Amino acid sequence: MLRYTVRRLLQMVVVLLVLSLLVFAWLRALPGGPVSALLGERATPESRHDLIVQLGLDQPIFVQYLKFLGRALTGNFGTSNGVQPGTTAMDLFLTRFPATIELSVFAIIIAVVFGIPLGYMAAKRRGGWFDNATVIGSLVGIAVPVFFLAFLLKYIFAVKLGVLPSDSRQSVTDATRVTGFFVLDGIITQEWDAAWDAFRHLILPAIALGTIPFAVVFRITRAAVLDVLDEDYVRTAESKGLTAQLIRRRHVLRNAMLPVVTTIGLQTGALLAGAVLTENVFAFPGVGQALALGFERRDYPVLQLLIMMAAMVYVVVNLLVDLSYALIDPRIRTR
Amino acid sequence: MALLEVRDLTVVFQRRGEQPFTAVDGVSFDVEPGQTVGLVGESGCGKSVTSLAIMGLLPKRGATVTGSVKFEDTDLLRLSGNQMRDRRGRDLGMVFQDPLSSLNPVITIGVQVAEVLERHQGMSRKKALTEAAGLLDKVGIPDPNRRISEYPHQLSGGMRQRALIAMALACKPRLLIADEPTTALDVTIQAQILSLLKGLVQDTGTALIMITHDLGVVAGLCDEVNVLYGGRVVERAERHELFAEPRHPYTHGLLASIPRLDAPRGERLMPITGSVSDNIPWDSACAFAPRCPNALDVCREVTPEQEWRGSRLLRCHNPVQPAAAETEEASV
Ligand SMILES: Nc1ncnc2c1ncn2[C@@H]1O[C@H](COP(=O)(O)OP(=O)(O)OP(=O)(O)O)[C@@H](O)[C@H]1O
Ligand code: SF4
Ligand SMILES: [Mg+2]
Numbered sequence: 001m002l003r004y005t006v007r008r009l010l011q012m013v014v015v016l017l018v019l020s021l022l023v024f025a026w027l028r029a030l031p032g033g034p035v036s037a038l039l040g041e042r043a044t045p046e047s048r049h050d051l052i053v054q055l056g057l058d059q060p061i062f063v064q065y066l067k068f069l070g071r072a073l074t075g076n077f078g079t080s081n082g083v084q085p086g087t088t089a090m091d092l093f094l095t096r097f098p099a100t101i102e103l104s105v106f107a108i109i110i111a112v113v114f115g116i117p118l119g120y121m122a123a124k125r126r127g128g129w130f131d132n133a134t135v136i137g138s139l140v141g142i143a144v145p146v147f148f149l150a151f152l153l154k155y156i157f158a159v160k161l162g163v164l165p166s167d168s169r170q171s172v173t174d175a176t177r178v179t180g181f182f183v184l185d186g187i188i189t190q191e192w193d194a195a196w197d198a199f200r201h202l203i204l205p206a207i208a209l210g211t212i213p214f215a216v217v218f219r220i221t222r223a224a225v226l227d228v229l230d231e232d233y234v235r236t237a238e239s240k241g242l243t244a245q246l247i248r249r250r251h252v253l254r255n256a257m258l259p260v261v262t263t264i265g266l267q268t269g270a271l272l273a274g275a276v277l278t279e280n281v282f283a284f285p286g287v288g289q290a291l292a293l294g295f296e297r298r299d300y301p302v303l304q305l306l307i308m309m310a311a312m313v314y315v316v317v318n319l320l321v322d323l324s325y326a327l328i329d330p331r332i333r334t335r
Numbered sequence: 336m337a338l339l340e341v342r343d344l345t346v347v348f349q350r351r352g353e354q355p356f357t358a359v360d361g362v363s364f365d366v367e368p369g370q371t372v373g374l375v376g377e378s379g380c381g382k383s384v385t386s387l388a389i390m391g392l393l394p395k396r397g398a399t400v401t402g403s404v405k406f407e408d409t410d411l412l413r414l415s416g417n418q419m420r421d422r423r424g425r426d427l428g429m430v431f432q433d434p435l436s437s438l439n440p441v442i443t444i445g446v447q448v449a450e451v452l453e454r455h456q457g458m459s460r461k462k463a464l465t466e467a468a469g470l471l472d473k474v475g476i477p478d479p480n481r482r483i484s485e486y487p488h489q490l491s492g493g494m495r496q497r498a499l500i501a502m503a504l505a506c507k508p509r510l511l512i513a514d515e516p517t518t519a520l521d522v523t524i525q526a527q528i529l530s531l532l533k534g535l536v537q538d539t540g541t542a543l544i545m546i547t548h549d550l551g552v553v554a555g556l557c558d559e560v561n562v563l564y565g566g567r568v569v570e571r572a573e574r575h576e577l578f579a580e581p582r583h584p585y586t587h588g589l590l591a592s593i594p595r596l597d598a599p600r601g602e603r604l605m606p607i608t609g610s611v612s613d614n615i616p617w618d619s620a621c622a623f624a625p626r627c628p629n630a631l632d633v634c635r636e637v638t639p640e641q642e643w644r645g646s647r648l649l650r651c652h653n654p655v656q657p658a659a660a661e662t663e664e665a666s667v
Binding site for chain 1: 390392419420421422423424425428429431433436437438439440441442443450451454455486488499502503
């Protein structure tokens with residue numbers, strides 16, 4: 001298990017290295033560029049040239065890359081020149097990353113807490129009205145664009161009803177920072193107002209972001225439970241006279257969780273795309289917002305770091321999925 | 336008094352948009368305490384459905400069960416779901432055909448045995464696991480203390496079936512139903528499992544319903560045999576009687592189709608021609624008629640009823656004549 005984990009982590013380093021080159025080249029192949037983005041189209045050729053030299057863009061691309069790599073290995077990913085000019089890309093990432101993580105965790109919690117029980121109930125009532133209604137609901141959930149859903153939620157609950165805040169992470173301004181996860185910070189420091197306030201700010205974006213994962217988890221759970229209910233070992237459990245709760249918990253759900261765990265991993269990995277949209281609608285200062293802004297302003301250092309970090313998160317999440325898979329399924333663990 | 340009295344057991348499956356299908360059609364038989372009763376017949380004749388109906392394990396929707404299944408004076412078919420749960424595993428145990436798919440792959444063997452004891456005898460997990468190891472030992476699994484913490488995929492096929500037998504017998508039920516318990520196993524293992532079952536039910540006085548399509552299994556194990564065809568009992572007799580003198584043409588065919596060591600050299604095996612798909616409904620004929628060498632015109636017009644011929648129950652218009660009579664006829 002340990003050796004496997006180490007091997008996977010080493011693979012991850014290789015993947016990240018290759019990816020860094022691809023992203024580096026790809027960013028510089030994009031039309032436009034930081035010079036036009038920063039100076040506008042009507043800048044004089046002299047000022048353009050000065051900026052190009054200043055940003056090091058006059059050198060051959062592989063020289064640029066090697067320089068970048070050399071600095072990156074010392075933890076220096078360059079300085080933002082568009083999103084938050086003057087801040088290092090790393091600092092920018094570190095202040096924004098916890099926001100996105102917090103938002104994603106809440107979105108996944110929503111997906112799991114609602115998706116798994118509803119999926120189980122729908123499977124048990126297969127073909128009934130509850131099953132039909134939730135299946136249609138999940139189809140709608142998958143089909144509605146995140147962007148549209150985010151706007152709709154914001155319009156109804158923040159603008160029209162005014163029951164929930166419409167933007168940022170927190171209204172309380174004097175909260176103590178510990179981890180960068182605002183809800184957690186409020187709980188640790190026992191600043192309950194701050195925690196509650198941060199939580200209220202998360203509700204709408206987390207629903208918007210969590211809807212697709214919820215719908216997917218629901219559908220996979222339902223399908224997996226239907227499969228497992230037909231298995232011989234469930235009939236064996238019934239033949240032993242076990243209680244319905246025990247059969248559900250020990251024999252049905254545990255086996256049905258195998259595909260669901262994979263799904264949760266994939267959905268978590270895919271969350272960033274949704275986060276870009278959600279964070280922009282709710283002016284939520286996470287990496288998704290920075291990514292959108294970075295593209296607009298061609299902020300190469302910031303984009304380079306954020307994309308690689310996103311890839312790293314994706315790989316780590318998948319590793320965690322595989323490890324938890326082995327935890328549930330002894331056929332993988334004890335080979 | 337019989338331990339189990341099955342009367343007119345009928346199971347009709349109804350799938351949406353399909354014709355209702357009668358898988359078990361008025362089956363009646365008794366099981367005395369400690370007795371081993373065989374249910375024999377080819378694939379699809381309703382053996383498994385009969386046993387699942389007795390256990391209350393048929394799907395709630397889509398299957399209609401009528402008739403009665405009296406177990407010590409309680410009609411199991413009239414019990415509520417929870418009352419039946421209290422009985423399964425305690426009064427009635429069941430062993431299924433495929434030991435690998437019948438075991439939960441993600442739970443240890445020990446827990447799968449122990450959970451029956453926890454459920455019905457209120458044991459703690461610790462005590463139940465100790466007991467489980469003892470049970471595994473009793474069914475011939477070596478090194479039971481190690482095996483209880485192993486998973487099904489770590490056991491051989493024969494050991495898995497032994498573990499399933501241990502589970503079914505853990506609470507000392509008075510009736511065990513074994514649905515083709517050896518079909519999925521290697522031939523050498525089959526014999527071991529059968530003699531294990533035989534020994535266990537003899538030692539504990541457990542009654543056994545043995546479901547099989549293999550007459551060899553019946554010969555070694557059963558006191559009484561019910562031959563099923565198309566969801567109905569077509570012949571019932573004591574084991575020796577049945578083997579010495581099969582009267583129903585279907586039973587006769589089944590026996591003639593097993594290879595025998597004592598048969599004269601050169602004698603051909605006589606498999607039954609056709610297959611179950613040739614069946615005609617029982618409504619106004621004998622379902623076996625299209626495949627029956629003895630069929631008469633009446634067989635396609637009138638449903639044969641069950642009749643007692645001495646100690647034997649037969650459902651046939653033109654049964655095979657006893658061997659004695661046959662030789663007499665031949666010598667005339
Ligand atoms: N849940 C079900 N729904 C519909 N039909 C079913 C169902 N279960 C069994 N049947 C049908 O009932 C008939 C009897 O099936 P059963 O499983 O009892 O046969 P069997 O005698 O056990 O055969 P085998 O030797 O193959 O196990 C078959 O034609 C089968 O297709
Ligand atoms: S009733 Fe007729 S067709 Fe049916 S088994 Fe007897 S002889 Fe054959
Ligand atoms: Mg069967």
